[in-house]
Amino acid sequence: MKTIQAVSYPVHFQEESYTELNNLINKNNYSTIFILVDENTFEHCYPKFIPFLDTNKTIELIEIESGEINKNLETCIGVWNAITELGGDRKSLLITLGGGVITDLGGFVASCFKRGIDFVNIPTTLLSMVDASVGGKTGVDLGVLKNQIGLFANPQMVLVDHQYLETVSEREIKSGTAEILKYGLTYDVNLFHQIKNNKELDISDLIFRSVEIKNEVVLQDPKEQNLRKILNFGHTLGHAIESFYLESEDKENLTHGEAIAIGMVCECYLSHKLLNFPVDKIHEVKGVVLSIYDKTNLLKEDFSAIMDLLKHDKKNVNGQVNFVLLNDFEDFKIDCKVPEDLIVESLEFYNE
Amino acid sequence: MKTIQAVSYPVHFQEESYTELNNLINKNNYSTIFILVDENTFEHCYPKFIPFLDTNKTIELIEIESGEINKNLETCIGVWNAITELGGDRKSLLITLGGGVITDLGGFVASCFKRGIDFVNIPTTLLSMVDASVGGKTGVDLGVLKNQIGLFANPQMVLVDHQYLETVSEREIKSGTAEILKYGLTYDVNLFHQIKNNKELDISDLIFRSVEIKNEVVLQDPKEQNLRKILNFGHTLGHAIESFYLESEDKENLTHGEAIAIGMVCECYLSHKLLNFPVDKIHEVKGVVLSIYDKTNLLKEDFSAIMDLLKHDKKNVNGQVNFVLLNDFEDFKIDCKVPEDLIVESLEFYNE
Numbered sequence: 001m002k003t004i005q006a007v008s009y010p011v012h013f014q015e016e017s018y019t020e021l022n023n024l025i026n027k028n029n030y031s032t033i034f035i036l037v038d039e040n041t042f043e044h045c046y047p048k049f050i051p052f053l054d055t056n057k058t059i060e061l062i063e064i065e066s067g068e069i070n071k072n073l074e075t076c077i078g079v080w081n082a083i084t085e086l087g088g089d090r091k092s093l094l095i096t097l098g099g100g101v102i103t104d105l106g107g108f109v110a111s112c113f114k115r116g117i118d119f120v121n122i123p124t125t126l127l128s129m130v131d132a133s134v135g136g137k138t139g140v141d142l143g144v145l146k147n148q149i150g151l152f153a154n155p156q157m158v159l160v161d162h163q164y165l166e167t168v169s170e171r172e173i174k175s176g177t178a179e180i181l182k183y184g185l186t187y188d189v190n191l192f193h194q195i196k197n198n199k200e201l202d203i204s205d206l207i208f209r210s211v212e213i214k215n216e217v218v219l220q221d222p223k224e225q226n227l228r229k230i231l232n233f234g235h236t237l238g239h240a241i242e243s244f245y246l247e248s249e250d251k252e253n254l255t256h257g258e259a260i261a262i263g264m265v266c267e268c269y270l271s272h273k274l275l276n277f278p279v280d281k282i283h284e285v286k287g288v289v290l291s292i293y294d295k296t297n298l299l300k301e302d303f304s305a306i307m308d309l310l311k312h313d314k315k316n317v318n319g320q321v322n323f324v325l326l327n328d329f330e331d332f333k334i335d336c337k338v339p340e341d342l343i344v345e346s347l348e349f350y351n352e
Numbered sequence: 353m354k355t356i357q358a359v360s361y362p363v364h365f366q367e368e369s370y371t372e373l374n375n376l377i378n379k380n381n382y383s384t385i386f387i388l389v390d391e392n393t394f395e396h397c398y399p400k401f402i403p404f405l406d407t408n409k410t411i412e413l414i415e416i417e418s419g420e421i422n423k424n425l426e427t428c429i430g431v432w433n434a435i436t437e438l439g440g441d442r443k444s445l446l447i448t449l450g451g452g453v454i455t456d457l458g459g460f461v462a463s464c465f466k467r468g469i470d471f472v473n474i475p476t477t478l479l480s481m482v483d484a485s486v487g488g489k490t491g492v493d494l495g496v497l498k499n500q501i502g503l504f505a506n507p508q509m510v511l512v513d514h515q516y517l518e519t520v521s522e523r524e525i526k527s528g529t530a531e532i533l534k535y536g537l538t539y540d541v542n543l544f545h546q547i548k549n550n551k552e553l554d555i556s557d558l559i560f561r562s563v564e565i566k567n568e569v570v571l572q573d574p575k576e577q578n579l580r581k582i583l584n585f586g587h588t589l590g591h592a593i594e595s596f597y598l599e600s601e602d603k604e605n606l607t608h609g610e611a612i613a614i615g616m617v618c619e620c621y622l623s624h625k626l627l628n629f630p631v632d633k634i635h636e637v638k639g640v641v642l643s644i645y646d647k648t649n650l651l652k653e654d655f656s657a658i659m660d661l662l663k664h665d666k667k668n669v670n671g672q673v674n675f676v677l678l679n680d681f682e683d684f685k686i687d688c689k690v691p692e693d694l695i696v697e698s699l700e701f702y703n704e
Contacts, residue, residue, distance in 0.1 A: 039579045053552055072431055073383070078496055080501060089668050111502045112464075115491065138466065149432055316441050 006134045006215050008154040013208065017159040018052035021095075021120060025055050028118065030093040036106045038066035039127060040190055040305065042096040044167035047123045049097055060086045064102075068246060068253070071101045071140050073149065079109045093118045093156075099125035099172075100132045100256070103315065107138030109154035121155045124164035126176025126203075127256060130183075130210035133158045135218050137233075144247040146239055160211065162204050167352075174292055175257030178234070180206050181262065183213045185285065186230040189329040196288045212241055223275050229334045237343070238263025240309040244302060255298065256267045260350045261289045262296060266346035270338055272327040273345075286350070298351050303344055312344070356560075358486045358567050360506040367562065369511035370404035371445075373472060376508055378408050380470065382445040384410045388458040393450040397476045412438045416454075419589055421599060423453045423492050426503065431461045444658045447509075451477035452608070456499065458564035459490030463505035476516035476694045478528025478555075479608060482535075482562035485510045485579055487583075489571050496599040497664055498591055512563065514556050528611030530586070532558050534616065534697035535565045537637065538582040540612075541681040549641050557571070571659055581676045581686045588675050589695070590615025592661040595599045596654060608647065613641045614648060618698035622690055623677040623698075633681065638702070650703050655696055662695070 003020075012020045016081075025033065033055065038044055042063050053059070062082045064075050083092065083096045094117060096106030103121045110119035123129045139150020165173065175196065184192025187206040191209060194201065214231070221228040238295040240257035245251050271277035298306075310321055355372075356363040364372045370434060377385065385407065389398055394415050405411070414434045416427050416507055418623070435444065446469060448458030456474045462471035469686025475481045491502020517525065529547065546553065573580040594611035597603050606614075617638045623629035650658075675688040 044369055073425060077425055084494065084497065084500065084664065112491075112503060114500060115489065115502050115504055134435070137467065141463075142429070145436065148436065148466060150467050151464060294458065325385065 002010055004211055004215050004220070006136075006154075006158070007156050008136070011158045011160060011211055011215070013132055014204075015052075015161070017157075017161060018054075019050070020157060021052075022054045024091065025057065028093070030057055030118070031089050031091040031093070032060055032087060032093075034060050034062055034086070034088060034092060034094045036062050036064065036079065036094060036096045036098070036102055036109070038064055038102060039179070040066050040167070041102065041124055045097055045164050048163055048167075048218065049122065050061075054274065057206060057282075062086075063253070064105075066098075066101070067134055068101060068141070068256075071105050073140055073142070075105060076112075076140060077111050079097050079105075079277075080113060083109075083113060088113065088117070090114050090117060093120065095120045095122060097122045097124060098128070099168075100128040100298060103128050104138055104150070105130045105140050107155060108140055108150050111138055111151050111283070117322060118155050118156050120159065122159045122161070122164075125168050125213060126165060126173050126207070127164075127179060128176075129160050129162070129207050130176055130214070131179045133160055133211055134214040142216075144243045146243060154305055162207060165203065165349070171255060175255035177292060178257030178260045179263070180210050181288070182212050182233050184232070185264065185302055185326065187213050187217065187333055188232045188323075192288070192329070195292075196284075202294060208340055226334060230332050233324050233332070234260045234264030234315055236321065237266050237306075237310065237346070238261065240306050241298075242274055243309045244306045248302075258293050258296065261293050265289050265350045266343075267323060269346040269349045270323060270336075270342060271327070273342055274336060274338065275325055275327045275333060277326050277328060298347050300348075306347070307340065307343065356486075356567050357564055358506075358510070358570070360488070361509050363485055363510045363512060363563055363567070365512050365554075366396060367513070369509075369513060371404075372509060372700055373404075373428050373511060374406045374471070377409065377445065380445070381443070382409055382470070383441050383443040384412055384439060385443075386438070386444060386446045388414050388416070388431065388448045388450070388454055388461070389446050390450055390454060392418050392519070392624050393476055395452065397449055397474075397516050400515055400519075402677060405528065406552060414438075416457075418453065420453060420493070420608075424455050425455060425492055425494070428461050428464075428487065428492060431457075432465060435461075435465060437577075440465065440469070442466050442469060445472065447472045447474060448476045449476060451475065451520075452480040455480050455484045456490055457492050460492055461501050463490055463503050468505070470508050472509050474511045474513070475517075477520050478517060478525050479561070480528075481512050481514070481517075481559050482528055482566070483531045485512055485563055486566040486598060494626045496595045496661070498595060509581060513541055514559060517555065521583075523607060527607035530609030530612045530616070530643060532562050533584050533640070534583070534612065535562050537565070537616065537620075537678065537681055538585050538676075538684055539569065539682060544640070544681070546687055547644075548636075555642070557580075578686060581683050585676050585684070586616030586619055587677070588665055588673065589616065589618050589658075589662065589698070591665060593650075595661045596658045600654075610648065612647050614650070614702055615647050617641050617702045618695075619675060619677060621701040622675060622688075622694060623696040624677070625694055626688060626690065627677055627679045627685060629640060629678050650699050655699055657690065658699070659695065 094110040136154045139147040142148035238260035245254045268282045325336045447461040488506045491499040494500035590612035620634045677688045
């Protein structure tokens, strides 16, 4: 499978990618190679990865606890201390092996350690393969606010190998599917139809096409002034819903994809109300979403807390929430202001 | 006084600088202006600064505790939470008003908040005016390791106004003088002679010339591959000594300049032993240093702790400490390896 050249780094696929990684390591004469894992990727992915690594450099493993709840600065401090104690210097390389928490946090850790060391991302979940592999976003959460602290920073390369998907749950695969749906709705409706019709999905093709799309989008609009905002479709409301469930002690957390899928249904509804997004397509999107994900029961009494979280969205400016909405599939409009009562209505529409 | 154009931003001087700041604010339509201070700069500098600020934007003050001991990630988390609670968004501006702790930490905080907001530095100590104002280095300490976590990130502009020096102690002025001495020894010996002869020093000239030199150095070698390493003269040993006193509970801390001054004496000694730095000039440098700073009594029993800290220097690669040494005034050699016993000897030389 061919390499995709992202803005400042390549995304390599499947087995060839390890050859590229070994070349990188040999070429750069790194002092130490740190591999960041969590307890799951250590158990399931590390044994699949390590036979491909061909180097006589010192390898140091750093393990953090899995889960979004640990994607915070306390964990970063722990990793920075570990790298320091293990003798990390400016010529160290950090390889992240895991889902979005590991790749986002690891990229941030590497970019700030002694003002920046090289890092390589190996996403092991569908979500991180199709979403976090391109775009150079790194970061961690601040309290319940997702990715509040972070940077744009480019890895040396990204390796996408779908063998790691054997190690994750069906729920995680579904979580990543939401991002593929998003590329379908906003950029290439074929992807949406493929998922809707669901006949023998070739996951490796879906991943490649998603990375390709994200890369096209980021290349065309690196500074997130226009086109790149489509990547936020479903995420404005989705993030608020995800944060709400994360901070509610008596509710089970939603996966990122589950929350984003709800966000996309609601934002299709807003698109219909404020633009001319066709009514039958809202129902089509909701149908596909509910065919993949269990229905979440959003409680009316929780709406105001969700609205509050919405006001903290990173993309807000001057206290104004900005949505990207759809005129139609593959046809977006950025910076849409939405009245608060309409947002509530859209949550109710999802609930119906 | 004319503006110095640093790599990606201007350094403005004296009263004109506030006009530039007001222009920047008006041009960029910032949502909120955050001003980061400590209890000292709030009391002494803020009242001098605020009359110059001409804007109807919301101004929010964030105060942290002064001192190197607070230049850490816990303080950053506090500031990030404060900015969040005060409604900070991507169009916020952070103005740092203080010494190196405030400007270094504030720059780091701004650069990581929501993946980066604009910031402006107003150094209020001599040290931060001549050192931190150019070069784009931001960061905080990790435990006793100075600036272990940070980034290269450029402010929108830097304002240097020596009225703020009225607010700081003589000891602080002396701390900054060490950096001016460094520029003298490594780049422009006139500065060294001016301080040595000490006749009616024009502090404003010394600052301007120091900023000019640092800027020339950084412009010529932005990636710190050669010339820029002269900025580390005295700092390799100096940082280790500074860290040692910072972590010793029973010893009074040294200022940065006091530690760096000792480092310069020791590194002149190493320069003499390993290169051809003339012996009379070591004594000349030591004489000037001791005419400014009280002698510190470095205890033999502390040498091994200082050596250990040296091994954690950010600039080390493959466990090897790299010194920049002098063949003569204004004539440096980078990446010098120094045997451990010679380093001990140089500490003893300072003690003599």
